[in-house]
Amino acid sequence: MEIWAVTNGRMGIPELVDVLLLVEPAIDAFILRETTKTDKEIVEAIRRLKEAGCDEEKIIVHNRPDIAVMTGIRRVQIPGYGLPLGQLKLQYPSLLFGRSVHSLAEAEMAYTHGADWLLYGHLFQTASKQGNVPRGTDELFRMVQAIPIPIYAIGGIRPEHLPLLEKSDLAGIALMSAIFSESTAEEAVAPYRDQLFRGKVESTWRK
Template identity: 40%
Template sequence: MKLHAITDDRHSVDELAAKIVSIKDTADFIHIRERSKTVCEISELIERLLAAGVDKRKLIINDRVDVALFHNIHRVQLPSHGFSVKCVRHRFPHLKIGKSVHSAEEAVQAAKEGADYVLFGHIFETDSKKGLTGRGTESLWNVKQAVDIPVIAIGGITEKRLPEVKLSAPDGIAVMSGIFSEDRSAEACERLLRLVKGDLYEKAL
């Protein structure tokens, strides 16, 4: 399983850069999902990260395909309301493309259009979607069975809930507030990684 850390759009560029740098060697992938920031602010953030030694191959740019291309970053995450996978794949075949989906049907469509993976959620109720019931781990299992591409679970996944999520055999989990809303993001990411990787991680220490 892979650990995806997704920014929560609640921090300044300075604060966010510091948090990302602190987890750069822990998280498998880091999604830049800053919807309220300008292109200039996101670009400044990326430049700071690269200057601080963050591996460009770990960065995934949410929605802003233009920003990814400008910085020669090859991974993008397309929201459900954004560009279709087919459109982006046709124009930029070199990109690694993830698609946010909310059902098995949407996942199948994304796979048909050439998505490299899907981000499925929300699994549990979460602060970013207050009042909306989570789709649950059974739905996650159904999505996993419906497609041959990797399925990443997202939404309300905590350290306590992670064992339940793992029973549905996702290829990874994505965590936002559980990492970036924590005062000590590096420690939170480290704890999650131990749970995600399990015995394999312990043997590597």
């Protein structure tokens, strides 16, 4: 199961780049969700990451395929309110697109329109979604069984949730508050990695 990070737009570019470089070895990808940044700032962040040796295959641009093409990034995460996937796939055939979804019906539509992966949430109570009822895992598990592309979950996921999530064919989890609200992002990822490793060891032992 992969671990993705989703940035929260609260850091300046130098700090953001430093944190992402620090946490990169422990994560499989990160979505640059910097909605308050200018285009120039986002391009600058990607430039700094690449020049520092960051694996560019781990970088996913949020909602800006034009910036992805300009900076040589292959993956783009489109929010639920974003442009139609079919149109984007035609206009940017070299890119891979994920769609954020909030229901099985939305997921099925996104798959039909060519999504390469899906991001579903929010699963559990989280500070970034105060007042919104969590969706839980029932629909997520139905989605994973029904749709044959990678599906990732986001929203209030803690290390103790991983044994439940690993029972499905979920491709991975995405973390925002759990990483970027902590004093040290690198330390925040460690309990998730430890839990996943523990699950693999226990699975091998039972065989």
